[in-house]
Amino acid sequence: MEIALAGNPNVGKSVIFSKLTGIGVISANYPGTTVEFYEGEAKLGEMIIDVVDLPGTYSLSGNTDEERVATDLLFSRRPDTVILVADASRLERSLVLLFELLESGYSVVVALNMYDLAKKAGLEIDVRGLEERLMTSAVPTVAIRDEGIDAVLQEAIRLRPKSGFRVRYDSHTEEIVSELVDMLDEREWPFPLRAVAVRILMGDRMIRKQAGDRVTSRADALAEKFEKQHHESIQAHIQRDRFGEAGRIADEVVSRISPAEKRRSSLSDLTIRPATGIPILLAVLAAVFLTLVFGGGLIEQALVGAYEELARGAFDNLKEGESPVVQGVLDGVYLSIEAMLAIVVPYILVFYIMLSILEDTGYLVRVVSLLDGIMHRIGLHGRAVIPMVVGYGCNVPAILATRAMGSKRERVILAVLITIAVPCSAQTAIIIGTVGNYAGVEWALLIFAVLMALLAVLGLVLHRAMRFEPSQLMLEIPELRRPTIRQTIGKTGIRIGEFLTIAFPLLLAGSIVLEILMAEGLLQKLVDPSEPFMTGVLGLPAITVVALVFGILRKEMALQMLMVLFGTSNLALAMTAHQMFVFALVMAIFMPCLAALAVLVKEFGVKSMVGITATSMLLAIAFGAVANLILGP
Amino acid sequence: MASEITEQYLKIIYNLTEDGGAAKTNDIAHALGVAPASVTQMIHKLAKQGQVTHEPYHGTTLSPKGRRIAKKIARKHRLLERFLSDMVGIETEAGHEQACKMEHALSAEAEEALCKMMNHPSTCPHGKRIPKCERAMTCEECSSEALKLSDIKEGRTATVSHLVSKNKEELCRILAMGFVPGARVTIEKRLPMGGPMIVNIKDTRIAIARTIGDVLRMVEDT
Numbered sequence: 001m002e003i004a005l006a007g008n009p010n011v012g013k014s015v016i017f018s019k020l021t022g023i024g025v026i027s028a029n030y031p032g033t034t035v036e037f038y039e040g041e042a043k044l045g046e047m048i049i050d051v052v053d054l055p056g057t058y059s060l061s062g063n064t065d066e067e068r069v070a071t072d073l074l075f076s077r078r079p080d081t082v083i084l085v086a087d088a089s090r091l092e093r094s095l096v097l098l099f100e101l102l103e104s105g106y107s108v109v110v111a112l113n114m115y116d117l118a119k120k121a122g123l124e125i126d127v128r129g130l131e132e133r134l135m136t137s138a139v140p141t142v143a144i145r146d147e148g149i150d151a152v153l154q155e156a157i158r159l160r161p162k163s164g165f166r167v168r169y170d171s172h173t174e175e176i177v178s179e180l181v182d183m184l185d186e187r188e189w190p191f192p193l194r195a196v197a198v199r200i201l202m203g204d205r206m207i208r209k210q211a212g213d214r215v216t217s218r219a220d221a222l223a224e225k226f227e228k229q230h231h232e233s234i235q236a237h238i239q240r241d242r243f244g245e246a247g248r249i250a251d252e253v254v255s256r257i258s259p260a261e262k263r264r265s266s267l268s269d270l271t272i273r274p275a276t277g278i279p280i281l282l283a284v285l286a287a288v289f290l291t292l293v294f295g296g297g298l299i300e301q302a303l304v305g306a307y308e309e310l311a312r313g314a315f316d317n318l319k320e321g322e323s324p325v326v327q328g329v330l331d332g333v334y335l336s337i338e339a340m341l342a343i344v345v346p347y348i349l350v351f352y353i354m355l356s357i358l359e360d361t362g363y364l365v366r367v368v369s370l371l372d373g374i375m376h377r378i379g380l381h382g383r384a385v386i387p388m389v390v391g392y393g394c395n396v397p398a399i400l401a402t403r404a405m406g407s408k409r410e411r412v413i414l415a416v417l418i419t420i421a422v423p424c425s426a427q428t429a430i431i432i433g434t435v436g437n438y439a440g441v442e443w444a445l446l447i448f449a450v451l452m453a454l455l456a457v458l459g460l461v462l463h464r465a466m467r468f469e470p471s472q473l474m475l476e477i478p479e480l481r482r483p484t485i486r487q488t489i490g491k492t493g494i495r496i497g498e499f500l501t502i503a504f505p506l507l508l509a510g511s512i513v514l515e516i517l518m519a520e521g522l523l524q525k526l527v528d529p530s531e532p533f534m535t536g537v538l539g540l541p542a543i544t545v546v547a548l549v550f551g552i553l554r555k556e557m558a559l560q561m562l563m564v565l566f567g568t569s570n571l572a573l574a575m576t577a578h579q580m581f582v583f584a585l586v587m588a589i590f591m592p593c594l595a596a597l598a599v600l601v602k603e604f605g606v607k608s609m610v611g612i613t614a615t616s617m618l619l620a621i622a623f624g625a626v627a628n629l630i631l632g633p
Numbered sequence: 634m635a636s637e638i639t640e641q642y643l644k645i646i647y648n649l650t651e652d653g654g655a656a657k658t659n660d661i662a663h664a665l666g667v668a669p670a671s672v673t674q675m676i677h678k679l680a681k682q683g684q685v686t687h688e689p690y691h692g693t694t695l696s697p698k699g700r701r702i703a704k705k706i707a708r709k710h711r712l713l714e715r716f717l718s719d720m721v722g723i724e725t726e727a728g729h730e731q732a733c734k735m736e737h738a739l740s741a742e743a744e745e746a747l748c749k750m751m752n753h754p755s756t757c758p759h760g761k762r763i764p765k766c767e768r769a770m771t772c773e774e775c776s777s778e779a780l781k782l783s784d785i786k787e788g789r790t791a792t793v794s795h796l797v798s799k800n801k802e803e804l805c806r807i808l809a810m811g812f813v814p815g816a817r818v819t820i821e822k823r824l825p826m827g828g829p830m831i832v833n834i835k836d837t838r839i840a841i842a843r844t845i846g847d848v849l850r851m852v853e854d855t
Contacts, residue, residue, distance in 0.1 A: 059809035373828025
């Protein structure tokens with residue numbers, strides 16, 4: 001038994017999903033898209049029901065990635081029942097999607113979610129009347145309070161005759177549809193030919209491909225004739241008729257029994273009004289940033305401290321009397337676990353929890369809308385703000401967060417900016433720990449300023465070079481609402497799991513290799529050959545090359561490494577202030593750490609990763625060399 | 634102001650003489666469903682008023698004065714037919730009968746709005762040409778009188794009249810969000826720096842980039 005959840009965005013679909021399925025949920029990225037969908041199992045008595053949560057869509061016409069994923073999933077999984085999650089307070093909009101599901105012959109149960117909000121708004125819904133008109137079942141639910149969830153599930157597993165409800169389009173469209181239906185063969189299609197014809201007209205790529213040239217070219221000719229005659233596209237007519245029908249049904253079954261309560265939307269409104277929205281946004285961004293940098297730092301110290309206390313001894317015991325290679329492996333394992341503790345829990349986990357809350361409250365879309373105009377000026381769009389802020393904490397979740405961008409090009413541009421020009425907390429630690437401590441705060445600020453300028457210039461250059469128009473914004477802004485703990489935990493869990501599976505194996509392997517190199521003294525052998533370059537070009541002590549290479553594994557270890565290499569914790573004895581400036585600048589731009597590389601590969605492929613890495617190395621060296629030239633020895 | 638029955642006669646004669654020639658009395662009688670004798674009587678009356686010219690054994694043609702009235706009423710009739718068939722979904726024949734009654738009550742203002750709303754249709758559902766209106770401008774000029782979404786001020790409400798987009802995917806995305814012809818949109822906020830507009834449509838708030846919004850042509854509420 002398989003059930004699919006369909007619905008518009010922002011109707012509480014994912015809350016219903018998390019209530020239905022509980023644990024054991026997996027997320028999948030649909031091939032070739034940035035669209036995620038979730039799958040899980042619901043239990044009802046002895047029965048186990050597969051539940052797939054389709055991406056939120058407004059239509060099934062296959063005109064956006066989300067719509068394509070939703071239609072593909074419906075097509076390939078053939079769910080026994082589709083639960084259409086509707087926002088009871090805005091029924092009309094959900095009905096349009098319902099019409100499409102019914103037209104395509106799916107057996108549909110309607111969950112009238114947020115029923116409490118509809119009541120609060122003074123609306124009464126004649127549920128029986130709705131069921132009669134649509135010839136299917138409808139169940140009121142309040143997902144966040146667990147109301148009606150079981151009833152929906154019970155209803156969904158019941159066998160019921162398919163609804164015969166169909167939207168009637170205007171007579172000319174109906175003529176075209178029936179002409180196309182006559183050209184199709186019923187045996188070739190798993191759903192009603194009427195739906196096939198309509199979806200061909202609406203431009204559904206999958207259906208058009210399957211229907212073949214003869215039918216689609218006829219459909220296009222008819223649609224063109226239609227447009228000539230009516231001065232309006234057939235798609236507009238079809239959608240208009242659907243909305244018209246939805247409006248009619250909604251008028252008939254929804255009645256206003258009491259005047260609407262004054263919307264409790266003051267905060268909701270303040271967040272999108274620029275005068276108040278921008279200060280609120282700055283406060284939220286500052287809170288996110290500070291939590292990541294300071295909160296994350298505190299958790300990191302505590303965790304790493306505890307880990308060292310607990311595990312150091314055990315590892316030392318294991319290492320005793322073993323060959324350097326085995327010792328290297330053990331060190332590698334030890335350090336990878338430490339790195340994971342130092343990155344995953346304090347930065348990534350904390351960030352994901354915050355991200356999930358910002359998403360689920362509906363705040364994120366407000367930020368995106370608010371900043372869209374400004375960001376367009378520098379070649380990005382509103383959605384880029386979030387990953388950039390995150391990047392100041394850790395690049396890994398920042399790169400993952402670029403998924404919210406529309407196109408792959410925008411994602412790549414943003415990822416480049418983040419990995420190269422946004423210093424993560426570890427890089428910040430290096431800047432503060434060297435330049436800030438020994439050369440003065442103004443020099444540290446100068447580095448940040450250089451990075452900011454680099455960000456802007458790089459953004460403009462990429463914007464020009466890649467010749468793309470940032471995708472245009474069109475998204476729904478839901479009312480602010482309270483996120484559920486369960487949803488937050490669920491989402492965070494899935495994302496952490498995803499991160500661990502990419503980052504940990506690579507970090508482990510990388511650490512082991514690096515430790516073996518160290519144990520064999522191979523890394524130190526780099527020092528002499530690199531001297532002309534390190535000293536000649538960058539003006540740095542040759543031995544710092546070890547710290548640079550080590551920085552690939554863990555950037556914040558580079559500082560400790562430097563102290564170990566120089567044999568003193570007072571770096572001023574080993575390097576001049578100018579050298580520190582060059583070193584910190586190079587480290588801040590230099591190639592991303594291994595975990596970030598792994599995410600880059602996962603998200604964009606090896607080619608893009610190599611490109612980004614090479615660019616960052618070249619830029620780091622160029623900036624270092626120029627700084628060295630300007631500052632002198 | 635011509636009486637309803639006069640309008641009806643002039644329209645029928647217009648229909649019958651559209652492709653040239655003169656209208657036969659029998660054809661007029663058939664189209665109106667009345668006896669040829671009463672047609673003859675009416676034609677004489679109209680000829681006396683200078684609306685038509687009647688030549689025995691040849692037929693009836695419209696005078697310039699009659700043609701003007703007939704054109705106006707034929708235009709209303711065919712626009713209404715288009716409306717009843719496309720927007721209301723009434724069968725063509727039933728639509729014709731109702732349009733015959735409604736055409737006489739339709740004001741010039743409503744006619745203009747109807748034409749705009751349906752984006753200046755050129756033919757009726759039977760394929761007959763809809764006569765142009767008497768405004769001294771082309772349909773394109775008339776269309777561009779419709780505002781773009783970004784022309785509308787904060788706090789105002791407007792109705793989508795039609796959509797102008799070459800990109801079918803973009804068009805479908807916009808339509809799916811509920812921006813269909815006839816939908817009412819309230820501008821809640823215009824975000825600065827060329828940012829998106831926050832609009833309310835069917836109780837849903839949507840942030841829509843100005844460039845996308847300009848696919849929509851709007852008629853502002855008065």
